[in-house]
Amino acid sequence: MRAREIRRYEQLLRRLDITIPVPFDARTFSEHIADKRGRPIHILPMDTSDATAPCGLWLATAKADYVVVDNRAPAVLREHILLHELAHLLCDHRGRLRLDAADLSFDFLDPAMVERVLGRTSHYPDAQEREAEGVASVISRFAARRSPVPRPRDDADERTAALDRVSSALAADRSWKT
Amino acid sequence: MSTTSGGRPLTTMQDRLNYLFETVRPVGKPRYSVREVAEAIKRDQGFDISAAYINYICTGERENPGVQQVRALACFFGVPASFLLGDGDQSQIARELEQLRAAVRFKEKLQAADDAMNDPCVRVIAMKARGLSPSHLKLVSAMLDQVREIEGLP
Numbered sequence: 001m002r003a004r005e006i007r008r009y010e011q012l013l014r015r016l017d018i019t020i021p022v023p024f025d026a027r028t029f030s031e032h033i034a035d036k037r038g039r040p041i042h043i044l045p046m047d048t049s050d051a052t053a054p055c056g057l058w059l060a061t062a063k064a065d066y067v068v069v070d071n072r073a074p075a076v077l078r079e080h081i082l083l084h085e086l087a088h089l090l091c092d093h094r095g096r097l098r099l100d101a102a103d104l105s106f107d108f109l110d111p112a113m114v115e116r117v118l119g120r121t122s123h124y125p126d127a128q129e130r131e132a133e134g135v136a137s138v139i140s141r142f143a144a145r146r147s148p149v150p151r152p153r154d155d156a157d158e159r160t161a162a163l164d165r166v167s168s169a170l171a172a173d174r175s176w177k178t
Numbered sequence: 179m180s181t182t183s184g185g186r187p188l189t190t191m192q193d194r195l196n197y198l199f200e201t202v203r204p205v206g207k208p209r210y211s212v213r214e215v216a217e218a219i220k221r222d223q224g225f226d227i228s229a230a231y232i233n234y235i236c237t238g239e240r241e242n243p244g245v246q247q248v249r250a251l252a253c254f255f256g257v258p259a260s261f262l263l264g265d266g267d268q269s270q271i272a273r274e275l276e277q278l279r280a281a282v283r284f285k286e287k288l289q290a291a292d293d294a295m296n297d298p299c300v301r302v303i304a305m306k307a308r309g310l311s312p313s314h315l316k317l318v319s320a321m322l323d324q325v326r327e328i329e330g331l332p
Contacts, residue, residue: 066325
């Protein structure tokens with residue numbers, strides 16, 4: 001990621017005035033975002049292991065935002081997926097629920113036929129994907145710099161989780177602006 | 179000889195063409211009509227084939243259509259002509275046709291959800307992984323079901 005892009009994403013986060021929790025916790029972070037936007041964010045843990053790689057999804061309706069996070073992926077990856085989807089939401093990415101020829105790749109079927117059947121390919125989501133990935137990594141870097149203790153690696157690890165809660169209470173949450 | 183993923187054998191030209199009509203269909207319609215196929219072949223390939231001729235293959239009245247006709251039909255359905263002829267290993271092509279069939283069904287489900295959730299309030303999601311497999315589609319379907327339940331949608 002180029003320095004110019006990093007600056008742009010940092011500016012975006014400052015403008016949105018989103019509080020980044022210290023130590024970082026993606027769920028707390030999503031609650032801050034929900035408060036700021038005045039819209040609930042439902043995190044739906046689902047088993048995505050059937051899919052070729054763990055993945056995340058974000059869907060916004062008139063009432064709320066929904067983010068699917070793989071509940072079997074390693075904690076670090078799970079957090080990154082959640083951040084990536086939250087970044088889509090922060091960037092106000094939009095479009096329609098969609099599936100078109102670009103989402104499928106076949107070795108034998110003629111792409112022209114696939115496009116005729118499923119609809120024309122639109123390219124803008126790639127730019128949105130890059131932007132979401134960039135924003136997510138800027139947030140992670142910020143979080144890593146400011147985190148006083150390592151984050152718990154696993155939700156099941158009660159001791160580190162407790163330690164994390166204590167240190168969270170000690171360290172005041174830091175706004176992006178400071 | 180190839181089979182569908184459901185194990186149905188595709189022994190004859192009739193079986194294989196009907197299978198293409200079932201799997202390669204436009205979103206929102208049960209299948210292409212023979213007339214649509216004939217017109218598209220004329221328009222895109224400049225080749226004359228009558229709707230009746232295609233229908234004869236579908237009903238089994240014509241078991242050995244001409245080479246050019248087979249090529250034109252294969253081209254329309256986006257598969258190698260060898261698939262229609264029943265040559266070689268066709269299981270990979272059949273697998274892709276099943277994926278396409280699943281994708282078309284899924285797209286119909288997405289559009290139904292879009293309507294139910296009062297588009298344009300529904301905004302996107304982009305999938306993180308490139309290349310949607312049938313299991314990805316299942317995942318999104320499951321997500322939509324959960325969202326509808328939470329929002330009390332029909």
